[in-house]
Amino acid sequence: MYRERPAGFARAVLWTSTTTAGAAPTRVLPDGCVDLLWSSRSGLVVAGPDRTAHLAGGGPAERWVGLRLPPGTGPAVLGVPAVELRDRRVPLADLWGDRDAARLAALAEANPVAALTEIAVRRLRAAGGPDPLGARVAAALAGGATVAATAAEAGLAPRALHRRCRHLFGYGPKTLARILRMGRALALARAGTPLAEVAAHCGYADQAHLTRDVRDLAGVPPTALLPR
Incomplete structure (x- = not known):
């Protein structure tokens, strides 16, 4: 429970x-x-x-x-x-x-x-509270921003953003973006959106790309993570 x-x-x-x-x-x-x-x-x-x-x-x-x-x-x-x-x-x-x-x-x-x-x-x-960069970067990547755009918005060079992300999140911005995108995709799918529409909305090339990415991160395809 x-x-x-x-x-x-x-x-x-x-x-x-x-x-x-x-x-x-x-x-x-x-x-x-x-x-x-x-x-x-x-x-x-x-x-x-x-x-x-x-x-x-x-x-x-x-x-x-x-x-x-x-x-x-x-x-x-x-x-x-x-x-x-x-x-x-x-x-x-x-x-x-x-x-x-x-x-x-x-x-x-x-x-x-x-x-x-x-x-x-x-x-x-x-x-003194969490580093405000963490919330800014996570929000940008969760919203679908590219790593380059996120670095520019934060006023950091890409390598500097990568170092800060490893400190704050445990991995670089590309990995964080994939993980957050999977979370968005699964939330939409669990709400009833067809997987093909989920893939298009979340920036995957197609449904097959969504399935491969979820399987890589979660160990199972997206259909195994949806309510029966």
Whole structure:
């Protein structure tokens, strides 16, 4: 069972998930986000930005509480470049040391939602908020802007944009653009738009191009990700 709601700050999202023993793994699609997690089995964990789908669950029963930080916000909260967390699940103690992590873990055991929110709000305040470039770049690429146009709008050379994107998002702007475009495409398809129209609207060459790109990022074709 999965539920989510706005966290009330920085466009972050709080979510909860409970899995039963032996349930089929859940396919978590890449979205450019970093998640701060609490697990009833693993404690506090950071999920870095993924380049391809991550299969979660499939083992013993487990309860999860997560705080999904929007693209570009993770480094301000966690204090490390997103590229160092790419495609990884890292115990929080490995990032912040055992003493701090142990104190936060005790808080999370009592109230994981409050603990994750308190951690993120306090760290964001100390960092002076997220780098505003992250939201600008993510919005431009999500809207279909080219990498060249995004770099020009940000006042950066393409190589400088690439470096900043690796720090903020975990990968370069081309990869981020593909991931965000897949998210737009799947949202339209799940709302009932035929895949051929989705492909044209989102800038794919054709439906076959959409299918190849989704399969490359998600591991399955788009039809496998739509409601039955």
